[in-house]
Amino acid sequence: xxxxxxxxxxxxxxxxxxxxxxxxxxxxxxxxxxxxxxxxxxxxxxxxxxxxxxxxxxxxxxxxxxxxxxxxxxxxxxxxxxxxxxxxxxxxxxxxxxxxxxxxxxxxxxxxxxxxxxxxxxxxxxxxxxxxxxxxxxxxxxxxxxxxxxxxxxxxxxxxxxxxxxxxxxxxxxxxxxxxxxxxxxxxxxxxxxxxxxxxxxxxxxxxxxxxxxxxxxxxxxxxxxxxxxxxxxxxxxxxxxxxxxxxxxxxxxxxxxxxxxxxxxxxxxxxxxxxxxxxxxxxxxxxxxxxxxxxxx
Numbered sequence: 001x002x003x004x005x006x007x008x009x010x011x012x013x014x015x016x017x018x019x020x021x022x023x024x025x026x027x028x029x030x031x032x033x034x035x036x037x038x039x040x041x042x043x044x045x046x047x048x049x050x051x052x053x054x055x056x057x058x059x060x061x062x063x064x065x066x067x068x069x070x071x072x073x074x075x076x077x078x079x080x081x082x083x084x085x086x087x088x089x090x091x092x093x094x095x096x097x098x099x100x101x102x103x104x105x106x107x108x109x110x111x112x113x114x115x116x117x118x119x120x121x122x123x124x125x126x127x128x129x130x131x132x133x134x135x136x137x138x139x140x141x142x143x144x145x146x147x148x149x150x151x152x153x154x155x156x157x158x159x160x161x162x163x164x165x166x167x168x169x170x171x172x173x174x175x176x177x178x179x180x181x182x183x184x185x186x187x188x189x190x191x192x193x194x195x196x197x198x199x200x201x202x203x204x205x206x207x208x209x210x211x212x213x214x215x216x217x218x219x220x221x222x223x224x225x226x227x228x229x230x231x232x233x234x235x236x237x238x239x240x241x242x243x244x245x246x247x248x249x250x251x252x253x254x255x256x257x258x259x260x261x262x263x264x265x266x267x268x269x270x271x272x273x274x275x276x277x278x279x280x281x282x283x284x285x286x287x288x289x290x291x292x293x294x295x296x297x298x
Contacts, residue, residue, distance in 0.1 A: 019242030022234050023250045024285065029231030031257035034109070035265055036223045038100045044217065045209040046098045047202055049224065053093060054198025056225020057232075065192035073192060077184040081177055085190075086197035088174035093198075095167035103160035105266075106149075109258060111164035113146045116249055118172030126176050129243055138284045142252035145280030148273055149255050178239060187236040195229070252281045 033053070040049050065073050076082050099108045116139050123129040181190065213221060238247055256278055262268035 016242040016246055019238040019240070019247055020250060020285070022238035022241070023247045024253055026231040026234035026238065027250065027253045028257050029227050029234070030254050031261050032227045033224050033231070034096075034100070034105060034258065035261045036220045036227070037097050038105050040217060040220050040224070041097060041101045044211055044213070046094055046101070047205045047209050048211060048213075049097050049221070050090065050094045051199065051202035051206055052221035053224045053228055054090065054195050054202055056222050057229040058192070058195030058199045060226060060229050061188070061192050061195050061233075065188050069186070069189060073189060076189050076193060078181060081181055082185070082190065082193045083197055085174055085177040085181065086194045087201070088170050088177060089194060090198045090201060092167045092171035092174060094202075095163045095170065099160035099163040099167060101160065103164065105258065105262070108160065108164050109255060110146060111161055112168045112171070113143060113252060113255075114165065115168035115171045115175075116251055117143070118169055119175050122172065122176055123179075123243070127179050129179075134287070135246065135249070138249040138287055141287075142249045142281055142284040145277045145284060146252050146255055148277030148280060149259065179243075182239075187233070187240065191229070191233055191236055194232070250285050253285055255281060 037049055037053070040052075096108065096112060099111070103111075120131055120136065120139050124131055178190075235247075259268075259274060259278060
């Protein structure tokens with residue numbers, strides 16, 4: 001799922017359209033993370049996959065952050081909120097990877113896609129953001145499009161469903177904490193703290209769960225961490241320009257990349273209903289971009 005990060009205040013956003021473009025670009029990366037984690041989950045402990053995700057993230061980001069900010073990196077503004085934000089994302093990641101163990105990738109994504117509902121519903125209460133009918137409509141239409149693509153069958157409740165739902169809830173708390181941090185730290189500092197906290201907390205469990213990875217496992221673990229870092233840096237930049245309630249509906253576009261990976265890796269060629277759902281998802285994102293353009297013009 002998509003990551004958010006700190007940005008300017010609600011009224012000080014630089015350009016919502018720029019945020020939208022950056023968010024869509026990030027959504028091209030994140031399905032790669034999910035697919036690699038799904039492959040690893042067949043034989044590796046969830047905590048070890050989570051550790052890899054944050055270890056490689058930190059490995060790439062920290063040298064740049066230290067080189068630019070030095071010791072100031074350890075003294076961010078609102079440090080406890082930084083820690084809460086990172087822990088919320090790490091919890092969401094672990095729950096999502098755990099759900100992938102017992103659920104198909106499509107069903108896991110479908111369940112996790114309730115996160116924008118949590119974000120949109122809580123934004124007015126916790127962030128003071130105004131959520132109008134158009135944004136609510138975009139969330140609902142995007143969710144319906146995801147259901148058309150996935151058409152999940154939950155006649156028998158899979159044990160992974162509660163995990164995926166809780167992952168969506170903790171992810172929404174992460175997004176809201178991100179907006180609370182708006183403008184308080186440079187994006188690179190926030191991204192570095194995400195990697196540091198996740199790597200340290202998950203790393204503490206490694207002596208108890210470690211399974212020696214094969215060469216292929218190491219490659220997939222690196223893909224999980226490095227691709228996540230790249231995608232999340234783009235989202236860091238996106239939240240510098242637009243509200244959470246504007247960007248969250250665009251998270252549905254992740255299913256487009258997941259569908260393409262399904263064809264390339266798992267041999268799942270989309271049927272007509274899947275293409276229809278993808279069209280609905282894209283349309284919801286276009287409507288948001290169009291409305292934001294009109295709003296800025298006024």
